Amino acid sequence: MNGRNNLVFNEMLNGAEVRAAYQSLERWHKSMPDDLRTLKQSEAENLFKRVGITFAVYGEGGDPERLIPFDMFPRVFTSSEWRKLDRGIRQRAAALNAFLADVYDRREIIKAGRIPEHLVTRNEAFEKAAIGFRPPRNVYSHIVGIDIVRTGADQFFVLEDNCRTPSGVSYMLQNREIMMRMFPQLFVENRIAPVDGYARLLKKTLASVAPEKCDSEPTVVILTPGQFNSAYYEHSFLADLMGVELVEGQDLFVEGDFVWMRTTEGPKKVDVIYRRLDDHFIDPLCFRPDSMLGVPGLMSVYRSGGVNICSCPGAGVADDKAIYTYVPEMIRFYLGEAPILENVPTWQCAKKDDYKYVLEHLAELVVKEVHGSGGYGMLVGPASDKSTIELFRQKIIENPGNYIAQPTLSLSACPTFVDAGIAPRHVDLRPYCLVGETIELVPGGLTRVAMTEGSLVVNSSQGGGVKDTWVLAE
Amino acid sequence: MLSRTANHLYWMARYIERAETTARLLEVGGRNALMPDIGGGFRNDWEAILQANGTLEMFNDKYSDAVQRNIETFLFFDADNPSSVLSCMNMARENARVVRTALTSSVWDAINGAFQELKQFQRTERSKLELSDLTEWTLRSTALIRGCIETTQLRSDGYHFMGTGFGIERGDNTSRLLDVKYYVLLPNVSYIGSGLDQSQWVTLLRSMSAHRAFNWTYPGELSAAKIADFLILNRMFPRSLLSAISQTSGHLDHIGRVYGSVTPAQTKVHEILSELAEAQVKDIFDEGLHEFLMRFMRQNGELAHTVQETYLQGMPT
Numbered sequence: 001m002n003g004r005n006n007l008v009f010n011e012m013l014n015g016a017e018v019r020a021a022y023q024s025l026e027r028w029h030k031s032m033p034d035d036l037r038t039l040k041q042s043e044a045e046n047l048f049k050r051v052g053i054t055f056a057v058y059g060e061g062g063d064p065e066r067l068i069p070f071d072m073f074p075r076v077f078t079s080s081e082w083r084k085l086d087r088g089i090r091q092r093a094a095a096l097n098a099f100l101a102d103v104y105d106r107r108e109i110i111k112a113g114r115i116p117e118h119l120v121t122r123n124e125a126f127e128k129a130a131i132g133f134r135p136p137r138n139v140y141s142h143i144v145g146i147d148i149v150r151t152g153a154d155q156f157f158v159l160e161d162n163c164r165t166p167s168g169v170s171y172m173l174q175n176r177e178i179m180m181r182m183f184p185q186l187f188v189e190n191r192i193a194p195v196d197g198y199a200r201l202l203k204k205t206l207a208s209v210a211p212e213k214c215d216s217e218p219t220v221v222i223l224t225p226g227q228f229n230s231a232y233y234e235h236s237f238l239a240d241l242m243g244v245e246l247v248e249g250q251d252l253f254v255e256g257d258f259v260w261m262r263t264t265e266g267p268k269k270v271d272v273i274y275r276r277l278d279d280h281f282i283d284p285l286c287f288r289p290d291s292m293l294g295v296p297g298l299m300s301v302y303r304s305g306g307v308n309i310c311s312c313p314g315a316g317v318a319d320d321k322a323i324y325t326y327v328p329e330m331i332r333f334y335l336g337e338a339p340i341l342e343n344v345p346t347w348q349c350a351k352k353d354d355y356k357y358v359l360e361h362l363a364e365l366v367v368k369e370v371h372g373s374g375g376y377g378m379l380v381g382p383a384s385d386k387s388t389i390e391l392f393r394q395k396i397i398e399n400p401g402n403y404i405a406q407p408t409l410s411l412s413a414c415p416t417f418v419d420a421g422i423a424p425r426h427v428d429l430r431p432y433c434l435v436g437e438t439i440e441l442v443p444g445g446l447t448r449v450a451m452t453e454g455s456l457v458v459n460s461s462q463g464g465g466v467k468d469t470w471v472l473a474e
Numbered sequence: 475m476l477s478r479t480a481n482h483l484y485w486m487a488r489y490i491e492r493a494e495t496t497a498r499l500l501e502v503g504g505r506n507a508l509m510p511d512i513g514g515g516f517r518n519d520w521e522a523i524l525q526a527n528g529t530l531e532m533f534n535d536k537y538s539d540a541v542q543r544n545i546e547t548f549l550f551f552d553a554d555n556p557s558s559v560l561s562c563m564n565m566a567r568e569n570a571r572v573v574r575t576a577l578t579s580s581v582w583d584a585i586n587g588a589f590q591e592l593k594q595f596q597r598t599e600r601s602k603l604e605l606s607d608l609t610e611w612t613l614r615s616t617a618l619i620r621g622c623i624e625t626t627q628l629r630s631d632g633y634h635f636m637g638t639g640f641g642i643e644r645g646d647n648t649s650r651l652l653d654v655k656y657y658v659l660l661p662n663v664s665y666i667g668s669g670l671d672q673s674q675w676v677t678l679l680r681s682m683s684a685h686r687a688f689n690w691t692y693p694g695e696l697s698a699a700k701i702a703d704f705l706i707l708n709r710m711f712p713r714s715l716l717s718a719i720s721q722t723s724g725h726l727d728h729i730g731r732v733y734g735s736v737t738p739a740q741t742k743v744h745e746i747l748s749e750l751a752e753a754q755v756k757d758i759f760d761e762g763l764h765e766f767l768m769r770f771m772r773q774n775g776e777l778a779h780t781v782q783e784t785y786l787q788g789m790p791t
Contacts, residue, residue: 049590050583227572240575251478251788262477262788264631265733 069465088341098334100140127314150412163319170234175468193443199241205436218271254297349400443471477788486569487639493562497612526654588615641722
């Protein structure tokens with residue numbers, strides 16, 4: 001591991017020197033005595049507990065209200081670094097939406113032979129019920145989470161796209177609140193771009209995609225699967241910040257051409273539903289008949305323009321890992337631009353040559369399930385023992401189309417507090433891009449950090465932590 | 475507001491009130507255990523406490539002896555006992571958690587803080603926890619929550635649904651306490667004033683933090699009439715049935731005004747209120763205290779049902 005660590009890009013350093021953006025943090029952590037650090041760390045944990053920000057992990061048992069580890073050492077982007085990311089993220093979000101509008105309509109990109117048809121139409125996330133219907137402003141994915149990793153000073157790669165309902169934005173906001181509360185001086189010394197406009201922008205974005213039939217101030221709601229969902233805290237937090245109702249399926253019903261919510265004063269019409277529920281659960285009449293979480297008849301109201309659903313059913317077809325390979329192609333095809341952010345080179349096991357290469361190099365690669373998420377069902381070759389690798393080999397042989405592989409990237413590392421002071425730990429970044437009448441992006445995102453030395457898995461379901469993410473103002 | 479939100483606020487309030495009642499009972503039981511053993515002795519006292527709590531049978535199924543340690547466990551920590559302080563606080567917090575957006579952060583902090591402290595108690599060695607610490611903690615925590623509600627919540631419909639929950643639960647609790655004591659202590663009205671029951675009635679008053687208030691309000695010896703008057707009809711005593719119902723009525727009236735419509739819930743509460751407002755202790759004894767209390771509990775229960783149907787289910791009207 002040490003051999004590899006020498007090659008890791010440490011975001012704080014330029015050679016042996018501390019980069020300008022990190023100098024104030026360098027002074028800050030050096031002047032902080034150990035006992036103060038311990039105190040601050042437990043203060044932070046208490047603050048997280050008090051606001052009730054917790055994360056439940058499916059199937060792990062134990063405390064259902066676990067805290068995600070919070071690391072106090074912020075991650076910093078300079079304004080010029082962010083300018084590039086900002087442009088690249090907006091570009092990608094625009095292309096993904098153009099792709100969705102196309103595949104549910106004329107399918108030009110398939111006709112042009114740029115993407116194989118079966119990857120789209122035989123995709124699990126492809127929604128037949130969405131064909132031939134145009135959602136308001138032709139936007140399908142309103143909140144696009146784009147996971148980005150860095151390998152060098154100027155090398156950023158998109159690891160994956162999240163077009164359905166990316167979570168974690170509450171951590172972006174709370175990490176900042178807590179840092180400002182605990183270390184106000186840092187915010188005096190550094191000019192850090194604020195992120196707290198996110199909720200206002202989200203509400204504006206959602207209101208901007210109200211259906212045409214809505215002729216007054218649109219009523220926006222967040223639809224949650226309920227308090228036992230792992231991201232429930234985030235659902236209620238966002239509803240609170242936006243000042244909109246947080247509803248469950250049981251609170252909504254369909255009557256006539258509209259969706260209504262049950263209130264103490266009787267039914268109230270709902271115009272835009274920001275759903276934090278998978279496609280399959282939103283309408284038992286259209287999808288899973290056993291779903292208790294959805295609203296019977298919702299899809300027919302949606303299709304007749306009585307309500308908008310964000311993200312639109314079927315948006316997931318754009319963030320599939322097999323489709324991912326083609327996003328640069330989408331950018332060129334729909335926008336006529338060169339991609340600003342690169343993809344990680346990806347081998348698709350469905351392709352013969354790639355399949356052969358992957359099986360020969362399993363020990364060096366990261367293998368992922370095409371439809372998997374959250375760090376489940378993935379193989380990190382260099383970190384796995386022989387038997388795990390062999391197990392994966394069998395899985396790939398049984399169903400090659402279900403897997404893609406990528407080189408084990410040397411993810412950048414950020415200084416992170418450990419028992420013996422600070423040490424570099426691998427990080428990634430998830431910014432949240434909002435697409436409605438306009439495309440909006442707050443300067444920042446969620447930085448996830450692998451808390452164990454050498455680990456590359458930053459997912460919170462796998463023990464990863466979070467950091468405040470700074471973008472320095474110009 | 476969402477019917478479901480109103481429903482959670484209403485039940486959050488009911489569980490907070492219930493936790494407080496259980497803690498009060500426990501406090502009284504602990505105090506009685508320190509008294510010299512007259513007549514029935516402590517065992518009886520603890521059973522009376524469980525009976526008032528409505529959990530005597532469940533206790534007997536689960537524990538062999540009605541000794542203090544078991545009863546403390548049962549009434550404070552036992553998650554199987556739905557009326558234990560732990561269960562009530564968990565339910566209150568669970569209801570609050572679902573509707574966090576409808577609560578101010580200080581109310582949520584108070585509820586969640588109590589929940590975290592309670593978890594701490596669970597991890598503490600029992601021999602290090604005094605009964606009085608536990609009961610005082612509960613009264614303090616619930617008072618803090620109430621205080622935060624009073625001082626920070628917007629006086630919107632949500633606030634009044636909480637108030638309705640507090641009022642209905644309080645009416646129910648007071649009438650139950652009174653009825654059980656009546657059964658246990660007063661098989662015959664003429665017993666009142668005899669040496670045996672004096673301390674027991676004081677116990678009842680204490681369980682409602684009312685024994686001093688009572689002495690300030692009513693000069694002279696204890697009598698059945700005075701106690702019934704105090705706990706049922708006294709407008710100054712905040713736990714009397716009349717106070718509880720007028721509190722409920724006030725909140726429901728507010729809701730009616732905010733929504734600009736009178737519903738069966740207001741009609742029902744006014745009906746109960748006007749009857750209580752005009753009642754005399756003599757009428758209550760003529761009807762029979764037990765019969766009267768049973769009727770009150772039924773009416774209060776019907777009121778709860780009407781509130782639920784009118785506001786908390788959100789059926790299309």
